[in-house]
Amino acid sequence: MQQAPAKDRIQLVDALRGFALLGIFLANILIFSGWEFLTDAGRAALADASAIDWQHRFHKFFVDGKFYTLFSMLFGAGFALQLERLTQRGADGLRIYRRRVLILLGIGLVHQWLIWDGDILVLYALMGLILPAFHRLSDRALLAWSALLIFAVPIAGVLTVNAAGWPPDAGLLALSERVAVALGAVNPQDGVTWLRRTDFDGWFSWVMSGPIYSWGIRLMSWRIFKVLGIMLLGMWIGRRVASGSLLNDRRLLWRVLAGGLLIGVPANVAYTYGKQWQTDWPSLIGTVPLALAYAAAFALAWPRAQRVLGIFSFPGRMALTNYLTQSIICILVFYGFGLGQVGYWPPAAFYTFALAVFLVQLLLSRWWLRHHAQGPMEALWRRGTYSGRVTRAAAPG
Template sequence: MATMQGSPLAREERLDVVDALRGFALFGILLANILYWSGWGMVTDEQRIAWGGASGDLWQYRFHHLFVDGKFYTIFSFLFGAGFALQLERLLRRGQDGLRIYRRRALVLLAIGVVHNFLIWDGDILLLYALLGLLLPLFHRWSSRALVWTGLVLVFVVPFAGIALFDALGWKPQDVFYSLSNDIAQAQGVNTAPEQILAWMQREDWRGWFAWISSGPAYSLGLRLETWRIPKVLGIMLIGMAAGRGLTDGSLLANRALLQRVAIGGLLIGVPASLAYAFRPGQGQADWPALIGTMPLGMAYAAAFALAWPWASRWLGVFSAPGRMALTNYLTQSVLGVVLFYGVGFGLVGRLPIWGFYGYAVLLFVAQVVFSRWWLARHEQGPMEALWRRWTYGKQPA
């Protein structure tokens, strides 16, 4: 592979608090994704009550909607935008072809996301991040103020305006992809009735697994359209770009007054809306409590994490190692989720109680903390991060 102009960023240039915050977000994403690997998030309300009891179903719903749902992909999206600004500013400062390197890096991530989305798990976020990431260079000359205001419009205005428009037209674009997903599965002999989803996931034959994998991406795209995930993620990335400039010159983390305003403002907006999200039955990410409260509360998490870092880095630093290996750990979580839970693997889907699948998520992350520390004591990067670097720069990783 031909060597591109430039070289990877040195380890000394990384910010430990950013690595730790990324690791914290990775843990939250695992708590969200475990609902789908375990089968809990795929079954009907009646099946969940039969599975975990009425009280168990209620507290899990409230816990997830109040503390988890959407908050951690917010942090991940924010850090992706911040990382773009960090990387680009440093590369350009060193006289390298920053945009060319960045685009190649995004294309490599896109290839990884395609494999992950179509061959491992359709809940993939890498594909969306890479595609939106390819748009970020269009904004790199914008002022920070323009980035923030555009981001806020994409997060808060576009979804409400879009929902109103589609309601007026009587059209739901997500239904096109839900129907396509359903047709792909049914063409392969699968009963796609909601009450049969768990039985489908438990199937031990590879034909059932192929039907799941081949129909999943269309369903996933429909879900992203329904929840307005695409403009929201792009908006959060743009806000992250503005923040990344502050990380580059060291002003953001030193501005504790700004961090306090973000934390307090995020809580004042995010907590009431998230309470409505958690205590109103049947709420989804396209309903107003989630559209209003998810992003502010996620940003409050991030700001509070940064504020606590100077005096709590000894404890929060536990997230640093898995955060430095976020790609490796994210993909590992997906592979293990499929192997352990789906019928073609160990078939634990639908068989663990609520405390069981949440306990598994905690134990898995603890194991990833231990493994990440062990690996990074011997290597500069995680294995997938090293491959990502090699495919980007054309150099053999150390």
């Protein structure tokens, strides 16, 4: 069977990354817009019951957890592909990779503590530093570790924590509230009123206490283990892409699609009922399979729909720049020190806004990449990674 050209394989990865970036924005817009913080009465004042129900089911079924799964998978695949390329050049691939991830960690820390507390880059970087410990494992061992961390550890952890009555967030949510109050927050339970404040103390108390809260949520949801497991699965995928044996294996892709839908659809339908969260069994069981079905469907459609799906490759090649820009745009629009729109928009409005911003980013990314090899943040990231006499020779041209 003829292998897909390397250029096509890389464009597919970029396009899938761009698609995942859109999905992550659709997930994050609930936080930026304040919808996630509104009471039932507050939501009812903005939208009728059918619109609220539509938003809930759309988010739970299609969005929640699926796109950070895709992004984590692509991070692991990128590690495997980068290591393969650098090793072929005779470079110290692991050293360069660690340097790259440490720079990402620095970018994430600035983003998390000065721009938006919901940052995901820090978690990706920290888990990325662990990936080299697994890179010598066989494909079978990678898949076993992946399944263990994605399914077994979270399910066992939830059952154990619930049975023992332990605080799943390790007390971080309470600590976040104490920090917020100490820094000037009046009512930490009312996120919308808090974000509407125009004074410096309001913003400072939010941005300083927010990362503590976010890490508490990640502990509660067992996301840390799941992200590492998904990255390991991505490493396996990256190996197969590098060898040209994945994208041509349409039988495997159809099996992933069918299996992902068979498990993911009923589980996520169940997830849309009631106020369930990521620690409830429908999410624990169904999120990753449905995300893998998205990826398999994307890869299967690629040969015939490349002209359409390929447009996602432009924002995908500038994912870091676009991700950070989304945060800056949204806090300027929604936070009190900006336009103060938090808590005022119904679902139709904030979803339309997210799609419009992404469309502008797509067009700007396409224009930028006509004149530059990389996005601004990607170029800065690359410059830091390949600076110095030891690594400069290994930098791709």
